[in-house]
Amino acid sequence: MTGQPLIDAYGRIATDLRVSLTDRCNLRCSYCMPEEGLAWLAREEILTDDEVVRLVSIAITRLGVNEVRFTGGEPLLRRGLVDIVAATHAVDPAVELSLTTNALGLARTASALAAAGLDRVNVSLDTIDRATFEQITRRDRLDDVVAGLAAAAEAGLGPVKVNAVLLRGVNERGAPDLLAWCLERGYQLRFIEQMPLDPQHGWDRDGMVTADETLALLEQHVRLTPASEPRGSAPAELFTVDGGPGTVGIIASVTRPFCGDCDRVRLTAEGQVRTCLFARQESDLRHALRAGASDEEIARRWVIAMRGKAAGHGIDDPTFLQPDRPMSAIGG
Numbered sequence: 001m002t003g004q005p006l007i008d009a010y011g012r013i014a015t016d017l018r019v020s021l022t023d024r025c026n027l028r029c030s031y032c033m034p035e036e037g038l039a040w041l042a043r044e045e046i047l048t049d050d051e052v053v054r055l056v057s058i059a060i061t062r063l064g065v066n067e068v069r070f071t072g073g074e075p076l077l078r079r080g081l082v083d084i085v086a087a088t089h090a091v092d093p094a095v096e097l098s099l100t101t102n103a104l105g106l107a108r109t110a111s112a113l114a115a116a117g118l119d120r121v122n123v124s125l126d127t128i129d130r131a132t133f134e135q136i137t138r139r140d141r142l143d144d145v146v147a148g149l150a151a152a153a154e155a156g157l158g159p160v161k162v163n164a165v166l167l168r169g170v171n172e173r174g175a176p177d178l179l180a181w182c183l184e185r186g187y188q189l190r191f192i193e194q195m196p197l198d199p200q201h202g203w204d205r206d207g208m209v210t211a212d213e214t215l216a217l218l219e220q221h222v223r224l225t226p227a228s229e230p231r232g233s234a235p236a237e238l239f240t241v242d243g244g245p246g247t248v249g250i251i252a253s254v255t256r257p258f259c260g261d262c263d264r265v266r267l268t269a270e271g272q273v274r275t276c277l278f279a280r281q282e283s284d285l286r287h288a289l290r291a292g293a294s295d296e297e298i299a300r301r302w303v304i305a306m307r308g309k310a311a312g313h314g315i316d317d318p319t320f321l322q323p324d325r326p327m328s329a330i331g332g
């Protein structure tokens with residue numbers, strides 16, 4: 001690293017960069033996007049492949065980023081994805097590269113992504129019940145997700161992680177089945193508490209299935225023991241299932257926030273730095289990039305942006321305001 005680390009006013013250092021490659025998605029998960037979709041970003045607002053690679057490369061070589069996760073929207077919809085992965089891998093092969101995806105189409109691209117240097121995938125799957133899947137996502141595509149997961153494992157994109165959001169009265173009773181299904185296939189399942197990031201502003205605390213409720217639901221079927229490995233900055237609390245080796249993770253973003261250990265920073269598809277999912281301010285790098293700023297100048301702006309990172313997401317604060325951007329436009 002030739003520059004400064006991305007240190008915030010509380011001494012946290014961001015080394016994990018989440019890069020959104022598009023705000024578009026081919027599913028319409030009820031808690032994430034309305035059925036008709038959203039007003040998508042215009043093409044000229046979105047960073048080109050070269051611009052994405054340049055910013056990511058600055059983050060790696062000058063700012064100490066050592067982990068890059070591509071997300072969206074749905075990153076597999078980005079035509080240049082394999083090339084972006086390959087170019088990022090070429091910057092520094094030691095940097096860990098991962099993808100957060102709904103896995104639609106992953107069966108076709110998993111091996112090319114692995115060959116390009118992708119290390120692993122996180123696949124979002126909230127249920128293995130076909131009707132419930134269609135109810136949540138408004139699409140009958142469960143088979144594609146299942147095929148995508150298998151292809152990812154086959155291509156060596158592991159450990160394959162599965163992320164699930166539980167919705168009261170919709171899929172929470174299916175949580176034990178989803179866990180059993182993942183354990184059988186060697187996928188690491190993590191349940192994530194639903195956060196106030198939906199464009200419909202439909203989230204409410206009482207409606208959310210909490211981490212404690214999820215654990216209680218699972219414990220009706222399996223024995224859970226807190227895993228001994230240290231959690232570090234990882235958001236998931238890990239539990240071994242029935243004595244192991246299988247595990248399940250719980251990401252209690254709302255009820256047990258882990259902001260004090262946060263090492264993440266985000267870049268939106270149109271080149272805005274966000275220091276937190278819930279940030280209400282962004283720092284524009286695209287403008288500087290397109291105006292001809294040097295790598296050094298862009299790195300300097302990024303370092304300054306980090307100083308504004310809040311101590312915590314503040315969901316419990318009476319003054320909390322949901323960010324203007326929904327999750328799909330931030331990059332989850």
Ligand code: SAM
Nearest residue numbers: 032072073074100101102124163194195327332
């Ligand atoms: N399309 C990709 C996918 O499905 O993984 C990447 C983007 S998606 C926004 C990333 C993750 O955010 C998914 O696992 C999704 O379930 C989760 N998500 C979306 N809205 C959420 C919310 N309000 N609270 C918690 N997780 C949410």
